Amino acid sequence: MRALTWHGKRDVRVDTHPDPIIKDPTDTIIKVTSTGLCGSDLHLYEVLGPFLTEGDILGHEPMGIVEEIGSAVTDLAVGDRVVIPFNVSCGDCFMCGQGLHSQCETTQVREQGMGAALFGYTKLYGGVPGGQAEYLRVPFADKLPIKVPKGPADDRFLFLSDVLPTAWQGVEYAAVPPGGTLAIIGLGPIGDMCARIAQHRGVERVIGIDLVDERLARAAARGVHTLDLRDHHGDLADAVREVTNGRGADSVIDAVGMEAHGAPVASLAQRAVGLLPDSAAEKIMRRAGVDRLEALRLAIDIVRRGGTISLVGVYGGMADPLPMLTLFDKQIQVRMGQANVHRWVPDLLPLLTDDDPLGVDTFATHKIALADAPEAYGMFQRKENGAIKVVFTP
Incomplete structure (x- = not known):
């Protein structure tokens, strides 16, 4: 088969x-x-190389048709149409x-000290072959x-594979109070x-923050109050x-994660680690990654103050300097974690x-043949x- x-x-x-x-x-x-191309795939493309082996198959947002089943499978049949969650x-x-x-106890990657295995996402998460391929082996078929x-x-x-449950959990964890305001950092x-799920669930004001024209325009077209980072240097x-009675947003979702713009020291550190041999880089990232x-x-x-931050962007640092005084003084609640797909x-x-209330039928901006995936990653x-x-089509 062909695989990315x-x-x-x-x-x-x-x-x-x-x-x-x-x-x-x-x-x-x-x-x-x-099979989808996820923003977290770019972490593999750029930062997490020390935890990959040449030839690893990437991708964790697949769906397809059942071709074959094991002898103990009773709830699936050849020809069934299925979506595969990213966590195993x-x-x-x-x-x-x-x-x-x-956090599945059957697939926890205990030798790495990590939670459930993930499709196509480094040896930290089990080294399971991913779904940017023509075929995929899926365990626990029932x-x-x-x-x-x-x-x-x-x-x-x-998008049941990742985008929808990740976003749903992000909004759930944000715990926006009735009549409250939700700010979302990153409109990828x-x-x-x-933003779409929050609006569907009745959040009265959604503020979207980004610096990419197409993302801002797409969110604004659905009624999101957008703020362009490029227009707010230091005064965001x-x-x-200004639009929240002087208090700030009741809840904030960080949908960006580890590779945010505007952090030159951490960016330099990430690039420096990337120049080291994989064995050395892995040790540094495990102990002092930022x-x-x-x-x-x-x-x-x-x-x-007293609000909630929901982290859905992926972070991977082990030595991140957090402003604990501010978090404590503002009495901020923080919730985070990989999406529990089946729960949602x-x-x-x-x-x-x-009726498509979330606009999933037109959510993808690009449909690209799997053969052209390398160029799509760069784009x-x-x-x-x-x-x-x-979205790739094998």
């Missing part, structure tokens, strides 16, 4: 790999029909029973795949969908307070109808050609 693989920093290629096979009687093999969860353990599928109806185009359901795919908090915290610092600045599916599936990272959400 990692070969080094900013070097991904479409290579030929052996087709996946059934290894356990509870496995299934799917033929991938669509068994559905039966204590954590899954608590709705914490991202529990993990999400069966969806045949008929509508893939875009109707594809996750931030954009957070004042601009937020993120670019500009987005998080901004969230702390613009949230009101019952809330989301009823919204994926012809997406550079935010060129209006690329907000990219």
Whole structure:
């Protein structure tokens, strides 16, 4: 099969790999029909190389058709249409029973001290082959795949793999009070969908913050009050307070994460680590890795006292200097974590109808053949050609 693989920093290629096979009687093999390019894939493209091995298959937002099932599978049949969550969860353990599928006790990567395994996301998360490929082996076939109806185009359901549950959890964790204001930092795919979900759930005022014209325009077209970072050098908090009775936003979602703009020292540190041999770089990142915290610092600045910050952007630093005095003094609540996909599916599936209240049918801005994925990674990272959400078709 053809699959998108990692070969080094900013070097991904479409290579030929052996087709996946059934290894356990509870496995299934799917033929991938669509697979998304996620902002967190860019962390692999740029920062997390020390935790990858050349030839690793990337991607964690796939859907497709069941091609083969293991002998113990009873709830799936060949020909079923399924979406595959990005976290690999068994559905039966204590954590899954608590709705914490991202902490699944069956797939926790204990040797790395991490939570549940993820498709296509470094040895930190199990080194599981990813879904930017023609075929994918999926374990726990009776529990993990999400069966969806045949008929509508893939875009109707594809984003159940990551974007929709991540955004839903982000809004849930933000705990916006009735009549409150939600500020979202970063209007990429996750931030954009957070805004849509917040509006659907009745949040009265949503403020979207970004510095990319296409993202700002797309959010504004759906009624989001947008603020362009380029117009607010050092006074963004004042601009937020101006529209929130001088207090700041009740809740803030950081949808940016570790590679935020505006943190030159951390950026330099990340680049310096990238120049080291992988073995040395891995040790440094495990013990002294730092993120670019500009987005998080901004969230702390613009949230009101007693407010809530929800982190959905991925962070990976182990030695990040946080303003603990400010967090404590402002009595800020912070919630974060990988999305627990299956926990939110019952809330989301009823919204994926012809009425399309969240706009999923037109959410992707670019449909690109898997063969052209390497160029798409570069385009997406550079935010060129209006690329907000990219979907590959194998």
